[in-house]
Amino acid sequence: MDYQFKDIEQKWQQFWAQNNTFKAEDKSTKPKYYVLDMFPYPSGAGLHVGHPLGYIASDIFARYKRLKGFNVLHPMGYDSFGLPAEQYAIQTGQHPAVTTEDNIATYRRQLDQIGFSFDWSREVRTSSPDYYKWTQWIFMQLFNSWYNKDAAKAESITNLVAHFEQNGSAGINAVCDEEILSFTADEWNALSNPVQQSELLKYRLTYLRESTVNWCPALGTVLANDEVKDGFSERGGYPVEQKKMMQWSMRITAYAERLLQGLDTIDWPEPLKEMQRNWIGKSTGASVRFPIDKTTHLSQLITNYIEVFTTRVDTIFGVTFLVIAPEHELVASLTTPEQKADIDAYIAVTKKKSELDRMADAKTVSGAFTGSFVLNPLNGEKIQIWIADYVLAGYGTGAVMAVPSGDQRDYLFAKHFNLPIVPIIDIQSIETEADPTKEGKYINSEFMNGLDYKAGTAAVIAKLEEIGAGKAKINFRMRDAIFGRQRYWGEPVPVYFKDGLPHLIEEDHLPLLLPEVDKYLPTESGEPPLGRAEGWSYKPEGAPSKSPPVGETSQSHKAGSYRETADPVYYEQVKDFSRDNRNQPTEAEEMLWQFLRSEKLGYKIRRQHIIGQFIADFVSLQKGLVIELDGHHHTSNKEADDARTEVLNHFGFEVIRFSNDEVLKDVQSVALSIKLKLDSLPERDKTKISGEETDAAKVSPTGGDLEGAGYAYELSTMPGWAGSSWYWFRYMDAQNDKEFASPEAIAYWKDVDLYIGGSEHATGHLLYSRFWNKFLKDIGKVGEEEPFKKLINQGMIQGRSNFVYRLIDEEGRGTNTFVSHGLIKEYKTSPLHVDVNIVENEVMNINKFKEWRPEFADAEFILENGKYICGVEVEKMSKRYYNVVNPDDIAQRYGADTLRMYEMFLGPLEQSKPWNTNGIEGVFKFLRKFWRLFHNDAWEFNVSGVEPSKAELKSLHKIIRKVEEDVERFSFNTSVSSFMIAVNELTDLKCNNRAILQDMVIILSSYAPHICEELWTLLGNPAGTLSYAPFPKFNSAYLIEDDFAYPISINGKMKMNLNIPLSLEIKEIEETVLANADVQKYLDGKAPKKVIVVKGRIVNMVV
RNA sequence: GCUCAGAUGGUGGAACUGGUAGACACGCAGGACUUAAAAUCCUGUUCCCGUAAACGGAGUGCGGGUUCGAUUCCCGCUCUGAGUACCA
Incomplete structure (x- = not known):
């Protein structure tokens, strides 16, 4: 019979499925090998033509490793939480679980059609409760951990608590928030539980904090940095803005150093590692404190120095001015009255500039002088303080020491504003531009003069440390990762809120199931979709089961605490107003906020907070202090103010007021008096809120006051990368309902030996996965420091459009x-x-x-x-260009084996290339030719049992060696070519020898498994044994030649070939060549000046 | 701007540690079979000169260097792709 790929492929795909041919053994004496593909998000469009490229490569490798005697784990699953299903649900009302299920079915059908050797018994889906139970569990472990810098690992939070109880905060070297309290053991033990908890939150590896987030209004969600491209969402291309929100974050920065160091131990493509290095962005330098010159400044300051981070602390004597970010907290207080107009104007301009403008405008020098000075800590020299938008508030300390002689940006700035430029290195040439050299000796640098870079740097740091003005410091660019999305289709966060503070739910209550909602949209009050879930609240073990309160309680922590004192009816009416107020503060409010925010005074202050029926400008809920600035709408209304004060007192709040002028004139002294007031106040009497005797009874309390009726759950869900940050462990023990994977399974499979996927995950999935892996190692759950030993990026498949x-x-x-x-x-x-x-x-x-x-x-x-x-053009593969090629069509037309081999034949795996089916015929013809080796002219199966000839053995062993070499270095395209050569040779030899052909079947089977299974059984072998047959052993004896056709070159140009026995030595070869008549013809009677002979390689003559 | 990767026939690409550049495949041209087409098979196919052929010259983005010999190593440049973006 002719090659009937359709029947053959269907038959074997069924056979593999029914017989679990590719099920990996849990226990085995064989060495393990773990081949993993980046699992797909099951989109409605089905498997895209780029996907199979990587899958085919990994499948070939997995099959090859099985033949080589490894116990191979080669699983597949679905990253099935995600935005598109939710967008679709919003449009159609269909539950995302339903569409996801449909999409997975399509994916599975498409995957099966290509003949992959996946162990489907281990399939995972991130959206399945059996799976996300463990994602939530890992979240809980992170919540219960802090990072001990001394031990360089994560430790249990109970250790930290024990330390606080016994020793206070002294002796703790943790990765934590900036503003932490310092306390003795007694002080700690005296703190109330909520205060302790809020302090501990500053240490936990996952924690809440108000962060500036990439808010995408169109998607109604927050995006990670790597989900934003040029100010637009990567998915959908909607505009993204910066917004402050209370968010869950992951303290990935704790692992910055280990994430960086680990890169040197893994076999990944260099560009990928480089991307991660840049993302982590380690810079080694020093932090230096420049004391503020008080002689020019009268008003009170919160700090009396400006801290900068520099990587060139050795250039400190070249500092001629200091630049701080326009958003820097000290700007207002450093600005002298004479300079105020300039500074205000500059800040106004900066604010107007969009992100894009700032990028486009990178070359324009701009800035403004504050009128204040700092002193050089080493020689007391007066240094001007400027603001400029080239200094970013978010990096380092938001302030730089400017060294115009060594830094080009500073140089341009100095030239533009006529600031001094002081050379500090003897060989520096700074006529036209800055010279950042580290060569030469220091000049104009006092005690450093004459030293070189290394000695100079050491001397400066020693001096700074000695006088307490600075120290060596390492800075990272990487920020903590935001871990919340205001979305429905994701893992619920296993957290409820009590007293406005987050608490984990009991482990027994996992998984926290995703609740049903009526619509997949934010609530009317702007809460995430989970806010719609009715009666969704947490009841801890043993609590009296009152029916959960409706509506108001299922609020997030944030809204929950904001509403702590709010009249529920009134709240709904004014909450938008309050939010608008927050977003558009008055000048005085904004200025004061810079001193009150982020607990700068040691107290959490909220602004535009609704209390009863009023919106307080600022409030400390802890101390019950309301701070009011007189806005224009009630300056003249003393009566109204008094009424407010009365009501607020009623709720247990004290009120202090400041005028706008007071704030604008001297914000520091305002901040200072607020602090003094806060210090003097006792904790707020909260009974006044929940107490029945007050009007406040109608005020909606937080969950904390409900005494077990039900606490509000966190309403945001986890981001897309949560489920994919640990999934390779689940495959090791996918059915386990006691643990995310058993210690035995993890000990056996360890890590992923080969991981194949696209480089687009460089700073997302691949970084987060390494982070979680390291964390799981720290808590003793896994053994390896790195999850993916070797990684290969498959190239992107571009579209190839045709034109009429x-x-x-x-x-x-x-x-x-x-x-x-x-x-x-x-x-x-x-x-x-x-x-x-x-x-x-x-x-x-x-x-x-x-x-x-x-x-x-x-x-x-x-x-x-x-x-x-x-006409032809390469562009993105997209429906609107009519250039989408569906793998189904190819499989229908040519079969899976041809598709598999063709995709490999296209070119090197890592290279991006346009998808193009030109040439697929050649691969199909090759398979048919291979089939024909086993058949006679009448297409009857026909192999002979005679001894193989020397030429046949040579062809066979050439291909054995070639495939081994190629597969091991992932050069799949070259081995396809070699298969063609081998089959061409065997065809020419009219080979139908059983021994030769059977080995050929084994070698080819990882590339073209269906046709090989069929031929394997036709050769009389039991069905299903091919996948575990031993790979033929290479024997170099068959390749040894007696002669070699030496290329004879003259002056490096090849002229002719000459057959010379390989047994001859160099001298003899030379003689043979020179004696040859044809060679003499080329030499034209001249004697060569020199003859180079490389044995078995080449002969070259110089004339 | 910086970092990284890459540039080889009409096309995809091969040449692994410096040693016969263009393997393999597509396409194209010619031929065989056929009434014809498809399929299949055979031959040729880097370019230029010349041509029946032998033979001669050029040639791996451009310019230079090291070497008996360079697609491969070094220096400078051009272009393409990816990442990143005032990171102090």
Whole structure:
């Protein structure tokens, strides 16, 4: 029979599925090998043509390793939480779980069709409760951990608490928030539990904090940095703005150093490692405190120095000015009255600039002088303080010491504003630009003069440390990762809120199931979709089970605490107003806020907070202090103010007021008096809120006051990368309902030996996965420091579009005539995308074109050589370019084996390339030719049992060696070529030898498994044994040659080949060559000056 | 701007540690079979000169260097792609 790929492929795909052929053994004496693909997000569009490329490569490798005697783990699953299913749900009302299920079915069908050797018994889906139970569990472990810098690992939070109880905060070297309390053991033990908890939150590896987030209004969610491209969302392309929100974060920065160091131990593509290094962005330098010069400044300051971070502390004597970010907290207080207009104007301009403007405008020098000075800590020299938007508030301390002689940006700034430029190194040349050299000796640098870079740096740091003005410091660019999304289709965070503080739910209550909601949209009050879930609240063990309160309680922590004192009816009416107020503060409010925010005074202050029926400008809920600034709407209304004060007192709040002028004139002294007031106040009497005797009874309390009726759950869900940050462990023990994977399974499978996927995950998935892996190692759950030992990036598949050229008539209108590509220069035409599926090797099928769209039914063509040739361009693969190629079509037409081999044949795996089916015929022909080796002219199976000839053995062993070498270095394209060569040779030899062909079947089976299984059984082997057959052993004896056709070159140019026995030594070869008549002809009677002979390689003569 | 990767026939690409550049495949041209087409098979196919052929010259983005010999190593440049963006 001729090669019937359809029947064969169907038959074997069924066989593999029914017999669990590729099920990995949990216990084995064989060495393990773990081959993993980045699992797909099951989108509605189905498997995209780029996906199979990596999957095929990994499948070939997995199959090859099985033949080589490894116990291979090669699983597949779905990253099935995600935005598209939710967007679709919003549009159609269909539950995302339903569409996800459908999409997975499509994916599975498509995957099966390509004949992958996945162990489907281990399939995972991140959206399945069995799976996300463990994602939530890991979240809980992170919550219960802090990072001990001394031990360089994560430790249990109970250790930290024990330390606080016994020793206070002294002796703790942790990765934590900036503003932590310091306390003795007694002080700690005296703190109330909520205060302790809020302090501990500053240490936990996952924690809440108000962060500036990338808010995408169109998607209604927060995006990670790597989900934002040029100010637009990566998915959907919607505008993204900066917004402050209370968010869950992951303290990935704790692992910055280990994430960096680990890169040196893993076999990943260098560009990928480089991307991670840049992302982590380690810089070694020093932090230096520049004391503020008080002589020029009268008003009180919160600090009396400005701290900068520098990587060139050795240039400190070259500092001629200091630049701080326009958003820097000290700007207002450093600005002298004379400079105020300038500074205000500059800040106003900066605020107006969009992100894009700032980028486009990178070369313009701008800034403004504050009028204040700092002193050089080493020689007391007065240094001007400037603000400029080239200094970023978010990096380092938001302040730089400017060294114009060594830094080009500072140089330009100094030139522009006529600031001094002091050379500090003897060989520096700074006439036209800065010279950042580290060579030479220091000058103008007092005690450093004459030293070189290394000695100088050490001397400066020693001096700074001695006088307490600075120390060596390492800075990272990487920020903590935000871990919340205001979305429905994701893992619920296993947290409830009590007293406005987050608490974990009991482990027994995992998984915290995703609740049903009526709509997949934010609530009317702007809460995430989970706010719609009715009666969704947490009841801890043993609590009296009152029916949960409706509506108001299922609020997030944030809204929960904001509403702590709010009249529920009134709240709904004014909450938008309050938010607007927050977003558009008055000048005085904003200025004061910079001193009150982030617990700078040691107290958490909220602004525009609703209390009863009022919106307080600022409030400390802890101390019950309301701070009011007189806005224009009630300056003249003393009565109203008094009424407010009375009501607020009623709720247990004290009120202090400041005028706008007071704040604008001297914000520091205002801040100072607030602090003094706060210090003097006792903790707020909260009974006044929940107490029944007050009007406040109608005020909606927090969950904490409900005494077990039900606490509000966190309403945001986890981001897309949560489930994918540990999934490779789940495959090791996918059915386990006691643990995320058993210690035995983890001890056996350890880590992923080969991971294949796209480089687009460089700073997302791959970084987060390494982080979680390290954390799980720290808590003793896994053994390896790195999850993915070797990683290969498959190249991206680009689209390849075809064009037809519509003829334009004299009046400039398009006609229904189309000009072949080669002739378009002779006509006036306009190009038009045409469906690539009706074009083959750039020749368009004219009939199909006419059928393609009704308006082309009567189209006419101007052909070249009777054909319509299309134009070609490489662009993104997209429906609107009609260049999408579906792997299904290829599999239907040529079969999975051809598809597999063709995708490999296209070129090196890592290279990006346009998808192009030109040439697929050649691969199909090859398989048919292979099939024919086993058959006679009448297509009857026919192999002989005679001894293989020397030539046959040589062909076979050449391919054995070639495939081994190629597969081991992931050069799949070259081995496909070699297979073709081998089959061509064997065809020429008319080989139908059983021994040879059977080995060929084994070697080829990892590339083209279906045809090989069929031939394997035709050869008389039991079905299903091919996948575990031993790979043929290479024997070099078959490749040894007696002769070698030496290339004979003259002056490096090859002239002829000459057969010389390999047994001859160099001297003899030279003689043989020179004695040859043809060689003499080339030499033209001249004697060569020199003869180079490389044995077995080449002979070269110099004349 | 910086970092990284890359540039080889009409096309995808091969040449692994410096040693016969263009393997393998597509496409194209010619031929065989066929009434014809498809399929299949055979031959040729880097370019230029010349041509029946032998033979000669050039040639791996551009310019230079090291070497008996460079697609491969070094220096400078051009272009393409990716990442990053005032990171102190």
